[in-house]
Amino acid sequence: MSETFQLFRLVLTPRRQIDLLDVHSGFTREQYLKSVFTEERKFKRRKSEFHYIPEDKALPDGAIVGKLGKPVRREENLPPDQGFKEVTHDAWKAVVIAIDPTNHEDGQKASVQIDAQVGNPLVLLPEFVKAINESYPGAPFLIQAEPLFDQGDFWDFAHENSGQVTCVTFEFVTPNGPWGTANDVKNGMKEYQNILNAAKVTQTFQNKDGLDLDNDLIRASVDYAESGQGTIKAKAKKKKKYNSTDSRKTVTIKSEPEGDEEVVDIVFRLFKKVLGRN
Numbered sequence: 001m002s003e004t005f006q007l008f009r010l011v012l013t014p015r016r017q018i019d020l021l022d023v024h025s026g027f028t029r030e031q032y033l034k035s036v037f038t039e040e041r042k043f044k045r046r047k048s049e050f051h052y053i054p055e056d057k058a059l060p061d062g063a064i065v066g067k068l069g070k071p072v073r074r075e076e077n078l079p080p081d082q083g084f085k086e087v088t089h090d091a092w093k094a095v096v097i098a099i100d101p102t103n104h105e106d107g108q109k110a111s112v113q114i115d116a117q118v119g120n121p122l123v124l125l126p127e128f129v130k131a132i133n134e135s136y137p138g139a140p141f142l143i144q145a146e147p148l149f150d151q152g153d154f155w156d157f158a159h160e161n162s163g164q165v166t167c168v169t170f171e172f173v174t175p176n177g178p179w180g181t182a183n184d185v186k187n188g189m190k191e192y193q194n195i196l197n198a199a200k201v202t203q204t205f206q207n208k209d210g211l212d213l214d215n216d217l218i219r220a221s222v223d224y225a226e227s228g229q230g231t232i233k234a235k236a237k238k239k240k241k242y243n244s245t246d247s248r249k250t251v252t253i254k255s256e257p258e259g260d261e262e263v264v265d266i267v268f269r270l271f272k273k274v275l276g277r278n
Contacts, residue, residue, distance in 0.1 A: 009228025019138025069094025
């Protein structure tokens, strides 16, 4: 069996206006994540209804595993003796989500199984956390799901188009955890959060003659984004483009099922690997 998962950082931004009567009042980030991801939840996207169900099985440090699925209609054929007559039937298709809610250098992390029949994780997880945010408007935190990426692809693009990159846009989320290097960018984002109550900050650098990307500012910005606190888009001459969401970090798990194991059972057994850890 081979299954691929996409990795995300779960960023929790403190809300200034909270409801002291909210059931999560006084919760830490870790407590809040454990609470909302161990609840069943339904939400709609376009014409599809999604349903999330957490697994009951306990994992060390409060790690969470659940399934997110939607109804699907399948077209099949009857056996040859029935002339391969076309039939349709309704079913459900689900992906497995693994979550580490703890607060450490690689914590508050999610891993979503990739299955095109259910949907693109880049859409599914943000829509899921949007439903959580809307369910608890008075909660102490706003959750954002930021895809992790490999900055090596950005630097490959920068070097291949040296002196030809005309625009770079960073969309940062304001810091909330121990991951990421402590640098001027991170400190600046903290100020935007404290002074403006900003949850996201967009910075664009442009020059039609070409930007110089070989400097500490760009390196610090890329490091900060790669930690799970932002995305990067860039344009170069000759209509060349880069988008960090195309450089998504994924993990492929190859494991023979033990007995009648399902994907969710393998996720429990190989939880650390599913989250991109050795």
